[in-house]
Amino acid sequence: MKAPLERLGWSNNDAKVYYNPRHQVLRHLQSSRACAKSRTTPARFVDEEEKKRENSLVTHDLFEQVARESKTKATFNKVIEVFIKRDIRRRGHVEFIYAALKKMPEFGVERDLVVYNKLLDVFPKEVFVPRNFIQRMFNHYPRQQECGVQLLEQMENYGIMPNVETKVLLVQIFGEKGHPVRKYQRIMYWFPKFKHINPFPIPQQLPEDPVDLARFSLTRIANDLDAKVTVYQLPYTDMTESGEELTLPHIVGIQSPSQMELLAKHNLNRPVFVEGPFPLWLRKTCVHYYVLRADPKPPEEQVEEPYDPERCFDYPLQLELDFDRDLGDNEDFDVEDLDEGPVYAMCMTSQGDQATLNQWIAGLQQNNPVLGQVPALFRLEPGPRELQGAAESVSGHSSRPHPDSHVENAQSGEDAEVILEEEARRSHGMKQ
Amino acid sequence: MSLLKITHHPPLRLLGCIHQPLFPFITPFTVPSRTLIQSGYRRPGKPREDQFPWQKIKFDLSKGLQGIKNHFTLLKNEFLGRWVGPEGKPILEHMLEQNRVVWEFRGPESLQNWTVSSDEEIGGQSRVYLKLGKNDNTCFLYGTLGSSPPKDGLTRYSGYCTMRSKQLLASFDRKKHHDWSSFNTLHLRIRGDGRPWMVNITAETYFSHQKDDIYSYFLYTRGGPYWQDVKIPFSKFFLTHRGRIQDDQHPLWLDKINTIGFTLGDKADGPFQLEIDYIGVCKDYAHTEDFAYEVYKRNPEV
Numbered sequence: 001m002k003a004p005l006e007r008l009g010w011s012n013n014d015a016k017v018y019y020n021p022r023h024q025v026l027r028h029l030q031s032s033r034a035c036a037k038s039r040t041t042p043a044r045f046v047d048e049e050e051k052k053r054e055n056s057l058v059t060h061d062l063f064e065q066v067a068r069e070s071k072t073k074a075t076f077n078k079v080i081e082v083f084i085k086r087d088i089r090r091r092g093h094v095e096f097i098y099a100a101l102k103k104m105p106e107f108g109v110e111r112d113l114v115v116y117n118k119l120l121d122v123f124p125k126e127v128f129v130p131r132n133f134i135q136r137m138f139n140h141y142p143r144q145q146e147c148g149v150q151l152l153e154q155m156e157n158y159g160i161m162p163n164v165e166t167k168v169l170l171v172q173i174f175g176e177k178g179h180p181v182r183k184y185q186r187i188m189y190w191f192p193k194f195k196h197i198n199p200f201p202i203p204q205q206l207p208e209d210p211v212d213l214a215r216f217s218l219t220r221i222a223n224d225l226d227a228k229v230t231v232y233q234l235p236y237t238d239m240t241e242s243g244e245e246l247t248l249p250h251i252v253g254i255q256s257p258s259q260m261e262l263l264a265k266h267n268l269n270r271p272v273f274v275e276g277p278f279p280l281w282l283r284k285t286c287v288h289y290y291v292l293r294a295d296p297k298p299p300e301e302q303v304e305e306p307y308d309p310e311r312c313f314d315y316p317l318q319l320e321l322d323f324d325r326d327l328g329d330n331e332d333f334d335v336e337d338l339d340e341g342p343v344y345a346m347c348m349t350s351q352g353d354q355a356t357l358n359q360w361i362a363g364l365q366q367n368n369p370v371l372g373q374v375p376a377l378f379r380l381e382p383g384p385r386e387l388q389g390a391a392e393s394v395s396g397h398s399s400r401p402h403p404d405s406h407v408e409n410a411q412s413g414e415d416a417e418v419i420l421e422e423e424a425r426r427s428h429g430m431k432q
Numbered sequence: 433m434s435l436l437k438i439t440h441h442p443p444l445r446l447l448g449c450i451h452q453p454l455f456p457f458i459t460p461f462t463v464p465s466r467t468l469i470q471s472g473y474r475r476p477g478k479p480r481e482d483q484f485p486w487q488k489i490k491f492d493l494s495k496g497l498q499g500i501k502n503h504f505t506l507l508k509n510e511f512l513g514r515w516v517g518p519e520g521k522p523i524l525e526h527m528l529e530q531n532r533v534v535w536e537f538r539g540p541e542s543l544q545n546w547t548v549s550s551d552e553e554i555g556g557q558s559r560v561y562l563k564l565g566k567n568d569n570t571c572f573l574y575g576t577l578g579s580s581p582p583k584d585g586l587t588r589y590s591g592y593c594t595m596r597s598k599q600l601l602a603s604f605d606r607k608k609h610h611d612w613s614s615f616n617t618l619h620l621r622i623r624g625d626g627r628p629w630m631v632n633i634t635a636e637t638y639f640s641h642q643k644d645d646i647y648s649y650f651l652y653t654r655g656g657p658y659w660q661d662v663k664i665p666f667s668k669f670f671l672t673h674r675g676r677i678q679d680d681q682h683p684l685w686l687d688k689i690n691t692i693g694f695t696l697g698d699k700a701d702g703p704f705q706l707e708i709d710y711i712g713v714c715k716d717y718a719h720t721e722d723f724a725y726e727v728y729k730r731n732p733e734v
Contacts (some may be wrong), residue, residue, distance in 0.1 A: 101614040157589075190677055193725070198628070198652050220626075221656025281626040284700040292656050330527035333619070335533050335710050338569055345658045 025330065033196030062096070063103050076100075076107040081119055093122050094147045099152050110158050113166075120151060120169045129175035136177070148173065152187065163193050182196050202282050210235065214252035216347035217280055217287050221345065227256035232363040235350065249351035255367070256346070263344040263368050265299065266294060271375040272344065274361065277352050289348045290357060292364070292376075296339040346370075354378050476552055476584040506603035519611070531619065531714035534610065535597065535692075537571040540564060544679060550593040551574065555582030560593040565707055574705040577696060593704070595631075596693035609636055609688035612666075617716040620662040621709035624653025629706065630695040636688035644674050647684045651694070659709060667721040683723040 017346040065081055067075035100119055104110040128144050139145065143425060148170065155162060162184055174180050207213045214231050232251040240246050266272065273343055276290030307318045347360045357378065365371040495570070513520030520527075535545065543562060550558040557578025565572040579591025600608040618631070629651040637645055647669035654660050666686060671678045692711065696704055 106568065125654075165581050186677070186679070194650070197650060198651055200626075200654050217655075221654060221658070223656065223658055236642060253469070279625050279703060279705070281700060281702075281704070286700075286702055289656070293657070326528065327525060328530060331530055331533055331714070333710065333712050333714070335536055336538075336569075338567070338659070338709055342565070 001272075005372065009222060047080060063099065068109070071107045073112065074102075074110050076115060076117060077161040080122060086124060090124050093124070094143055097122060097147050097151060103153060104154070110154075111160060113155075113163060116151065116155055116160065116162070117165050117169060118288060119195070120148070121174040123148070123169075125172045128173055128178070130178075136175075140175075140225065145174060145179045147184050152183045156187055156191075176299045184323050195291050198338060204283075206282055206285060210350060211250050211252055212249065213282075213287065217282060218252060218254040218289070218346060218348060220282075221280060221289065222256060223254040224253050224258070226258075227252045227254050230363065232347075232360055248319070249349050249350045249356055251347060251356060251363070253347035253364065255346075255347055255361055255364070258340075259344050260368060263370055266344075266370055266374060267297070268373050270294060270368070271377045272371070273377050274357050275379045277381065287348060288352065289346050290360075291343055291345045292345040292347075292361070294341050343427050352380060354380065450690050466719070476586040491681040503603045503605075506601075508653075510603060518579040529614065531712055532612075532615070532711040533710050536710040537564065537708065538569060540568075543571065545570070545598050547593055548573070548593070548595045551578075551582075551590045553585060554587060554590065556580075556590040558591055558593050560595070562595060568629075569709070571708045572627045572705065573694070573708070574703070576701075576703050577698075578701050579697075579699045592695055592697040594632075594693055599674070599690055607639070607690075609638070609690060612686040612689055612713045615686070615713040616666055616714050616719055617714050618664045618666060619712045619714045620651070621659055622651070622653060622657050622662060622663070623657075623709075624655060625705050626653055626655030627696060627700065627704055627706075628652050628698050631664065631669075631698070632691075632693040632695060633666075633684060634688055634690045634693075635685055638648060642673075646672050646693075653706070663714070663716065665716065665719050665721065665724075667719070669725045670725055680726045681723070681727055703708055 062083060063079055066079045077291045080100070083093075084090065097119060104115070107117040123144065128141040130140040139398060152162065167181070167184055170178070170181050170184055207216060211234065215231075218229055219227065230253050233248060235250040236248055238248065263272075272292055272294050274290060274292055277288035278291065280287050280289055309316070311317060345364055347357075349356050349360070357380075358376075361371060361376050380414055438496070446599065458585065467639075475491045481495070517523045545566065546562060548562045550556065550560040552558060557580060558576060559704050560573065560575035563572050563574075565568065573593075573595050575593055577591055577593055579589075581587045581590040590597075598609065602608040604624060620631075631649050631651050633647045635644070635647065649664055649669045651662060666684050669684045671681050694708075696706075
């Protein structure tokens with residue numbers, strides 16, 4: 001009896017095998033024939049009612065049908081409810097879950113544990129639990145288990161930790177020792193271990209306001225608690241007399257006392273450089289910053305400064321003890337130091353052209369009078385600026401489009417400093 | 433009758449026909465097939481290579497002469513180094529060594545010890561390049577990450593870029609290993625752009641099924657213009673196999689280290705950069721942990 005059934009292909013669509021096949025052999029035979037028939041006709045010729053009844057392609061359409069007008073969590077839940085109510089046997093639920101997993105980012109519910117639990121609830125309960133040791137030994141209902149593992153893996157990839165409800169559901173569906181339950185246990189073991197290991201944590205929701213975002217990222221990269229953030233210019237839109245709309249970019253800078261000290265000691269004959277933009281990634285958003293720096297001092301200018309004994313009263317900063325120190329006490333790495341020149345200040349702005357950065361330098365000059373006497377050269381790389389614009393438009397606030405060639409042309413007629421800048425850029429290019 | 437029928441089937445088919453479709457070409461095949469013998473990665477759709485291993489060898493006189501020269505130089509160094517002390521260093525230095533710089537980047541020839549790869553090999557969109565930094569003193573790893581998977585129907589995830597050191601080779605292409613057993617901490621001096629990386633260490637293994645075992649840990653970069661000194665104790669490295677954390681964890685044995693690698697795969701599409709000054713190992717007396725994860729029981733328990 002069994003062999004001809006197989007030849008007819010009843011195990012063809014195994015998602016339909018829910019209950020013990022012993023009792024329902026005949027029914028499956030019938031349904032599978034219908035299924036095989038509908039399979040042969042291409043999907044686009046099948047009319048709507050037939051599609052709704054049988055084909056596994058329905059699941060994709062279900063999302064399009066139910067959630068046609070808006071894609072939110074509510075409509076996603078509605079789709080799941082529609083699916084659950086449609087068929088008491090939950091026919092094609094594996095396909096439905098795969099489709100739902102794929103659609104989750106579209107509906108914006110990929111980080112929602114409740115939705116995952118609800119999706120897991122679609123699985124029929126206690127059907128896939130192995131009942132004897134042979135079933136337990138072999139992979140019992142592998143497709144369903146694979147699907148459950150896939151769901152948990154998507155949770156894992158989005159960093160969602162399952163809860164007790166998930167576990168109860170999984171145990172009900174797949175039994176105590178099924179693969180999905182194992183996967184759950186693995187997640188519960190490893191996730192808490194690595195939850196807080198990032199030494200530079202980033203909040204899940206980055207601040208929306210560009211100034212706040214700039215403040216956050218500047219304090220992150222400055223790595224100095226004494227560093228002070230200064231907002232040189234807030235973004236605002238202004239109307240000029242001729243009716244043009246003028247958008248002023250935000251300029252946020254950071255400078256620490258030690259950087260000010262370094263800048264005060266800067267040799268007046270040597271220029272300082274404004275470099276950038278350099279990328280900084282905060283999870284999935286990329287911001288760019290600019291750096292005010294100088295070239296490293298040539299070896300003849302480097303002076304070893306003696307420690308000021310009054311700098312710290314609690315303990316001496318320098319010890320002149322003549323112990324027998326040998327190789328075993330040497331804790332420094334044997335590498336030559338990299339000298340890249342000091343960094344004097346950093347800033348972030350939405351518009352990285354020379355005029356804006358000049359404004360930043362002018363603002364810095366209030367606290368650092370040296371900058372008035374030192375020539376400042378701009379080494380701005382054009383490359384990532386378009387990227388920055390793209391990243392910003394993604395993150396929500398738009399920046400005024402500014403083609404680089406236009407900016408450079410506008411500046412080329414101004415004064416002799418530009419020539420210097422060009423030279424600087426060329427030498428910079430040669431150095432690379 | 434039915435019994436007879438069943439006996440005609442090969443046993444594998446018998447098991448498979450319960451769950452797997454009889455017409456695998458018609459129905460979508462969602463369950464990936466697992467092979468018993470692990471071979472290297474072959475892109476879906478690419479034909480199997482039908483060549484004997486000796487057909488891939490290039491015989492060339494000049495290459496042979498160069499090889500002889502290189503190998504005998506290495507052999508000479510090995511002999512003479514043994515005369516000086518273990519690993520070519522005086523015994524006192526070897527015993528009192530507190531830290532060692534294993535890889536530093538000074539000059540273009542230091543980049544020869546590294547290979548870069550990205551998911552371009554599996555049809556992805558990431559690109560990765562390696563060059564020297566501004567002053568020829570650092571290694572600058574840059575490129576773009578693209579995490580959309582290739583459309584071959586099998587690959588589900590994509591988007592990685594990686595840089596890996598080459599296997600140390602002694603003369604006549606014998607394998608040589610790093611012996612870090614007197615150290616307990618990995619020390620890196622890096623400058624990143626805020627992205628999280630992963631440090632992968634492979635050790636020499638005995639059985640062939642362990643050849644893809646990798647010990648990994650996370651490397652978080654701060655970003656910004658300043659260099660960052662990172663110390664990662666070796667006890668924190670956890671065992672992974674082909675990208676999956678293993679249930680049976682085991683501490684990393686430091687006496688035979690083959691390679692170290694850095695992998696980026698944080699699913700944030702866009703350009704990335706990582707600058708490395710040096711990679712060293714050091715002895716941290718304040719760190720006494722042997723292994724950071726439970727080894728006394730499996731997780732999940734069986």
